[in-house]
Amino acid sequence: MNMTLFPDVVINDETIPSAAIAAEAQNHMAPRDKPGIAWRKAAQALTIRALLLQEANRRALRPDPVELAPGRFETEDEALIRALLDEALRITPVTEEAVHAEWAKDPDRFRSAPLWDVSHILCACDPRDEEERLAAENKAIAMLARLDGGAKAFAAAARESDCGSKAAGGHLGQLGPGDTVPEFEAALRTLPEEGVTPAPVLSRHGWHIIRLNAIAPGQVLPFDTVRPKIAQALEKAAWARASRNFVETLAQGAKITGASLAPI
Template structure:
């Protein structure tokens, strides 16, 4: 069924150009079509506002700048962000960590795997000295060969959910619950910590201001685009409530 936006049908050629930009999405085809819908809606509104739509990128940029302006982050907002997220501005902070990975593979019974990991964790909490031995026997990670050791880890070296867990643990501590990440289920311990130092606010103020302003701009753009979608006449696809916001943030518009 063709997708028609305000009377204009999306072409196969447009879809072929857009699709590679969404190869990493969970549903690349739907993301690509949604991105094209949003682009069409923005271009239609740009034309209605009297902007020159022959330069599509310029027209969309001018429309968003005039209709969805975002304020610059002020000093108070920047200092508040700095105070609320000191971990983001630490340098030199390191942990030495070990883990046991129970990999989630296609067809695995996740409940049974989790139950098994819980039993293994309970045994290790009772006798931490067996951690390396159990890692060699059970871990599905190459680090099993070295007793589960991941060596030294800094901020940004692992996926966020793993990082949050290991940097919150004290030296010698085992996480008291099984950690689930995109890679599977983990039993985690930290063997050593190197405390970092907090960068002075003055060294990161510009970086914070740029990031907060960008976040504010993206929010304003998504909200405005969502409003235009609600007003548009769209046939051939039903967009769920949050879909325009999710796709717009990664689209070419």
């Protein structure tokens, strides 16, 4: 990344050097051919952090790091930002009426997890090895071309799978959300019952051909069951709005060059 194209960021006379922004940019997703997006996201994140820390210091707050997990504590900066937000944000408690209104918008949204009866064929490879990945993909494409969508043909082809499920015709049994790697589940969610993925799906394990044999949709849950989750979601949304408004207020009173808090 050419540093000359990306300047330092200055917030109220505090300089964030371009090297620090470049290091932070590694934590932000962006298209490979558009490194400027990652840079802007990083500059924005560090600008918000600086604004919050400056305000915490202005209020003479003192850090009191808490234990986040056994043996892992907040940094002093994290503790200062938490103390600031605890002091500055005033969140209106979520009412029972608001929770019920959110549920009533579409009760069908709140269901128990579905169950999928799934079979697959795996052409294993290390996705990081380009030659191995391409060879496994070609093998998967050739196997997919032989399938007619039927369960019998799929089970027969699965004898060539690189997964132990080949002994059962590729059958993985009943799966629920979170039971497979994200790429597999994302593809599975797009399939109709008895459908097969139109192209092989790549995961950390290799290329998958996936068949959704059957699905048992989740049942609509009663209000009393989902009430705590709805209340929690509304509280989080309110906190996010309040914190965003607080940061915008700080930014309006600050002198910022080299970064923008506009949505990216």
